[in-house]
Amino acid sequence: MGKFSLEQKIKERLQGHEVHIDKQELWKGLGIEEEKEDRKFIWFWWLGGLAALVAGAGLWWFSQNNVEMDPISQNTTIIAVDEQVAKTGNETNTESTITDRLTQIVKEVQDENPKNGNAEASINNNTEPNANTSEQENKRTLEDDIENVIPSNMEQKFAETTTAQIENGDRNNTVAIASTQEVETESELTNDGETKTPSLSQVTSIGRVGGLLDFEREKITIETSSVSMVKPVSTSRKFEFEMFASLASFDRTMTAEDDRLDGYLSIRDTSEVLLEHVSVGVSLRYNMIGGLYSKMGVTVNRWNEQYSYISYGDTTEVTVEVPDVILVDLQGNENITYIDGTQLEITKETWTRYNRLTQIDIPLTLGYEQRIGKWSMFGEASAIFNLRQSFSGYLRSTDGIAVQNPKVFKTRVGMNMGLNAGVGYGFTPRVRARVSANYYRSLQSVVNGDAGWDQRYSSLGVRLGVGYLF
Amino acid sequence: MILDNNIQQIIEGCIKKQPKAQRLLVDQFGNLLYAICIRYVGDREKAKDAIQMSFLRILNNIHMHDPQKGKLTSWMTKVTINVCLSELRKKKLDMVSIDNEIIQIPEKNETIIEKLTTDEILSVVEKLPDAYREIFNLAVIDGFSHKQIGEMLEIEEASSRSRLSRAKSMLRDQLSKIKKRESWVNLA
Numbered sequence: 001m002g003k004f005s006l007e008q009k010i011k012e013r014l015q016g017h018e019v020h021i022d023k024q025e026l027w028k029g030l031g032i033e034e035e036k037e038d039r040k041f042i043w044f045w046w047l048g049g050l051a052a053l054v055a056g057a058g059l060w061w062f063s064q065n066n067v068e069m070d071p072i073s074q075n076t077t078i079i080a081v082d083e084q085v086a087k088t089g090n091e092t093n094t095e096s097t098i099t100d101r102l103t104q105i106v107k108e109v110q111d112e113n114p115k116n117g118n119a120e121a122s123i124n125n126n127t128e129p130n131a132n133t134s135e136q137e138n139k140r141t142l143e144d145d146i147e148n149v150i151p152s153n154m155e156q157k158f159a160e161t162t163t164a165q166i167e168n169g170d171r172n173n174t175v176a177i178a179s180t181q182e183v184e185t186e187s188e189l190t191n192d193g194e195t196k197t198p199s200l201s202q203v204t205s206i207g208r209v210g211g212l213l214d215f216e217r218e219k220i221t222i223e224t225s226s227v228s229m230v231k232p233v234s235t236s237r238k239f240e241f242e243m244f245a246s247l248a249s250f251d252r253t254m255t256a257e258d259d260r261l262d263g264y265l266s267i268r269d270t271s272e273v274l275l276e277h278v279s280v281g282v283s284l285r286y287n288m289i290g291g292l293y294s295k296m297g298v299t300v301n302r303w304n305e306q307y308s309y310i311s312y313g314d315t316t317e318v319t320v321e322v323p324d325v326i327l328v329d330l331q332g333n334e335n336i337t338y339i340d341g342t343q344l345e346i347t348k349e350t351w352t353r354y355n356r357l358t359q360i361d362i363p364l365t366l367g368y369e370q371r372i373g374k375w376s377m378f379g380e381a382s383a384i385f386n387l388r389q390s391f392s393g394y395l396r397s398t399d400g401i402a403v404q405n406p407k408v409f410k411t412r413v414g415m416n417m418g419l420n421a422g423v424g425y426g427f428t429p430r431v432r433a434r435v436s437a438n439y440y441r442s443l444q445s446v447v448n449g450d451a452g453w454d455q456r457y458s459s460l461g462v463r464l465g466v467g468y469l470f
Numbered sequence: 471m472i473l474d475n476n477i478q479q480i481i482e483g484c485i486k487k488q489p490k491a492q493r494l495l496v497d498q499f500g501n502l503l504y505a506i507c508i509r510y511v512g513d514r515e516k517a518k519d520a521i522q523m524s525f526l527r528i529l530n531n532i533h534m535h536d537p538q539k540g541k542l543t544s545w546m547t548k549v550t551i552n553v554c555l556s557e558l559r560k561k562k563l564d565m566v567s568i569d570n571e572i573i574q575i576p577e578k579n580e581t582i583i584e585k586l587t588t589d590e591i592l593s594v595v596e597k598l599p600d601a602y603r604e605i606f607n608l609a610v611i612d613g614f615s616h617k618q619i620g621e622m623l624e625i626e627e628a629s630s631r632s633r634l635s636r637a638k639s640m641l642r643d644q645l646s647k648i649k650k651r652e653s654w655v656n657l658a
Contacts, residue, residue, distance in 0.1 A: 006645075007610050007638070009583045010591060014611050017588050018501035019508055021521065027496055029522045030529070032489050 051245045051280055055466045058431070240285040240467045242295070246438050248277040248461020250303060276304040277440065277459040283363070285467065295365035295380070301440075303357040303457060357446060357457075359389040363418060376424040378434065386414035389446065414444040420463060430469040438463040477542055484532045492529055499543070500525075503550045505592070509607050510554035512596045520557050524550040551612065555622060558600055582645050594644045602637035609634050 283297025367380025422436025442456040480498070483491020503524055507517035528549050535545045583591065595603060608614040608622070609630070616630040623630070 006583060006642070010595075010641075011611050013583070013588045013591050014505075014509065014595065016502070017505045017592065019505040019589075019592070021500050021504040021518070023497050023500050026500055026518070026522065026525070027493060029518075030492075030496070030525055032492055032529075 045278075048245050048247070048278060048280055051243065052464065055243070055245075055433070055464065058466060238287050240287065240293075240432075240469045241282070242285055242297070242434075242465055242467040243280075243282045244434075244463055244465030245280045246278070246461050246463035248279075248438060248440065248459035250275045250277040250305075250440075250457050250459030250461075275306075275459075276302075277457070277461060278302045278304075279440075281361075281363075283365070291368050291370055293367050293369060293380075295363070295367070295382075297363055297365075299361040299363055299384070301357075301359040301361060303355070303359070303459075305355045305357075355391065357389060357391050360387045361385065361416065362387055365418075365420075367420075369424065371426075374426045376426070376432070376434075377422075378424060378436070379421040380419075382418035382420070384416040384418050384440070386416055386444075389414070391446075414442070414446075416440065416442050416444070422463070424467075432467045432469070434463075434465045434467065436463045436465070437461075478537075481532060481535065481542060484529060495529070496525055499546060502543070503546060506547060506550050507554055508592060509595055509611065510551060510604055511557060512598070512600060512603055516557070520554050521550070523557070524553040527553060547612070551608070552622075555604060558604055586645075594641060597644060598637055598640055602633055602640060605630060605633040606637040606641065610638075 279299050279301040281297050281299030283295045285293050285295045287293045361384045363382040363384045365380050365382040367378055369376050369378035418441070419439040420436050422434055424432050424434040426432045437460070439458070439460050441458040444456070446455050446457060480491050480494050484495055500521070504517060504521050507520040507524065508514055511517045511520050524546075528546050531549070535542060539545075586594075595606065598606060604623070605619065608619045609616065614622070616627045616634075619625075619630045620627045
């Protein structure tokens, strides 16, 4: 019986016994190439990077295509021809220039379109468009029709003319470039003394560069010309589509709600805390009066945290509170002997927790934006409704044992808040970029109530957004 | 505590040769299998070689694990034991003749074992000669019958019994010489 007891005790002690081994060294010894990062995690960064890239490229494109133009009065539609003729040689070119032919073409096009016959089209030799504010409402349709027709017909007529010239023996090579952009008109005072909201106009420009070789007269002529057409853009400019991404570092608060975290079983944060909050989202903004606006959107948030904590677990229940002897070993385990002889062994373990929280939020926002030229300052507050969240992660003890998080997390509707304040810059009348400081705070615990503790997040970071007005 | 569904995911990942799953398997069972290697090989450095070979064999053959026949831990333990036995076969077993030794068997070893830490008990087992240590591990710790041991080690059952008896005697002798090492620091 005695021998059996000894063997049995040895078996009980050694069976399932673990001895710490350096996992990193062991893993390297296996020669298996490990994935550098979690792919599920990578896609999130790629998404954010892609959004930033698209936003950056968009801003660059708009900045490259934004040409400063003089303000044009609202509802004024002009057809203007700018003439610039560069000549080589000493003789003045007496031949009809490309500008002359453009002028002729415009007239021909108007003649071919009876409905445009009454349209007021002026042809000038300067770049300052004329304003015509009389009979605006009646002319709007006719003028719009003219502008819709002229570009294509003008091209066709010009091509026909050029072809005819080539057939007649001239060598005339022309390159034409057309572009359309929107410019913001300046404010306009009404008869009542009120200032109308700045509006948008669409400017279509056709530029041409032509060369004429006249061998008989031994003359080379280079001509440039441009045609600009302006029409008002029908837009309320009340709605704005916005997309944004933010990166923040976050803080976590944890409070115990039951006895499990009191006393010897406690959770204490230690060093090497890694906390990240990344979010991307879109929203629809409605501009109200006086710079006020409201927004509603969808935001996807990802929280990554890594922190260590020390847990103390007792193995024996005692009733005497005043300890007589406390022994602590090098690992921090405590052995307490009480006055009545009862012993309490408290084991200490250091754990590292890796958590990933993914949230889908619906933020409802109210804000104010003050425009100062192309720049603006804004501030907004959001009530954030958390539609869905999922928690994943695991614990790892110092000896490398990994266990999955207890299932204390679930999908539920929650309430959070956000504050956002920063500056904006209008690259075009429709496109505006915004950079802001962003604050996010959980108003409810991110874990279930029956988890035994209350865990909340808050974060402070930078948000980059791009809005498109329509 | 490792959840069963988590293990199942790891197994599936290892079958698909996913490095992340393989790494998780190594992380979760490395300590356990290392202890087994130490018990059998008897040398911690050689045990590291053995555990590497064990994991390579486990990862390459994990598709052969049948959950219906037993838990993954049991299967990996058997694989590790086989690797350790193979390693021991490669070298000449350290057989110490105890015929001429005088074995003093203490009367109350049971009380000694309670005063020792698990690592100290493991150290005692480590110090057994190879031939006796492997029999002791197989028969006492891992519960193989002498018939199974005879097949595994290609020896007679009687020889297995004999070696086990000698292993136990040596173990008791070693245990009687060990004094409990005080590891507590008095802060009171």
